[in-house]
Amino acid sequence: MKSKKSIIIITMLISISLFSVGCADKIEEKIGNKIGEKIVEKATDGEVDVDTKDGVSIETEDGSMKTGENLEWPKESMGSLPKPKATIINITDLKEEDSTSVILNFDKKNGGPNYMEKLIDMGYIQRTLNKSNDSVMYMGVKDDNTAVIFSYQPEEEYGSITLSRNNDAAKEYFESKDDEKDEEPIELDMSESMDWPEDSMDDIPPIKAQISSVSLNNNNVSIGFKNIGREDIASYIEEIKSLGYDIDPMETIMDNVLSYTASNDKDRSISIRWTDNEGNINYNKQ
Structure with missing residues (x-):
């Protein structure tokens, strides 16, 4: 059901954007926004606020989503994660997953490339790293039971940061570390x-x-x-x-x-x- 709702949301948002762009003046734009809001509210059972100037925001029982050209860093939701040198264009909160995701455009100077190093300096332990010339994806866990996923596309200066609180993978990792034994050398025949x-x-x-x-x-x-x-x-x-x-x-x-x-x-x-x-x-x- 959630997947179906997500597809509906994305489709409706695209429709809203196209409808609003086609409006001839501010009065028609406001009418278009209100129609779009009602459509998405009916599809998601949530509160929707559409503003072609400031972006789109959606509130449902499952969480919230906000888009815009230059959103504020959600400090309360992102805990101790440092504010990146970037322009934030999307913030999504999911209640069931207890997570917050931010999509952003990094500054060309000292933006994306340094952020992963900051996470490591904070005490996040690398669990997954995929990297190439085109993209970087890092996942780390911390002993406060949080997990962070950082992705970055250097060529486009585009990326995302997701913080997951009370994360099961983080809990399991640190519980297993307590029982971990040194790796025994492998005997070759x-x-x-x-x-x-x-x-x-x-x-x-x-x-x-x-x-x-x-x-x-x-x-x-x-x-x-x-x-x-x-x-x-x-x-x-x-x-x-x-x-x-x-x-x-x-x-x-x-x-x-x-x-x-x-x-x-x-x-x-x-x-x-x-x-x-x-x-x-x-x-x-x-």
Whole structure:
């Protein structure tokens, strides 16, 4: 039902905007706003205020949404999160999820790139990081049971910040940390390992893991591996980066998932994916 309401809301808001833009003067604009308000109120069972100059606001039993050209930072809802150097264009509060989301346009100088660092300095612990030249998505948790999701598109200076209060993922993380034990070293049985295809891998060094499969197909090499821990695969990825594989990078960092894809200046690419102590490497020479 909520998904259906959301679709209705978005459709109605677009209709409102188009209707209002087409109004010939202020009187017709106000009439258009009032008609739009009644339509969305009926669809959402909520209070709606439409103003083509200041934006749109919707209040329902499930939460609220506000759009505008330069909204105020919702300090009370966002807790201790620092106010970003940005223009805020949307604020959404969801009661059931106990969360607040802000959509914004960052300042070109010291806007988006520095905000993730501020979150880390505040004590947020990274749980997920997806990054490329086009976008960054970070999710962190804090011991006050809050979780924050920060996304940013550098080229467009566009992003969003979502704060989730009383977050289950945050609670579970810190509860599990109390019982966490040091990672035991993995014993490699290299007698069952296949040989590293050195002649086909150019400058790519062997991985310190048990090689479970090797596939050679024209200019593509695919290698399966297992029995390698998170620290070792993370070090291996950093070694690959240092060899010049840092063009158009895409990287995902999670507790039990690490992946990295990039090219070098010779148009050769490598993709590494690791999940729960095993994974694969794809090396393409084209």
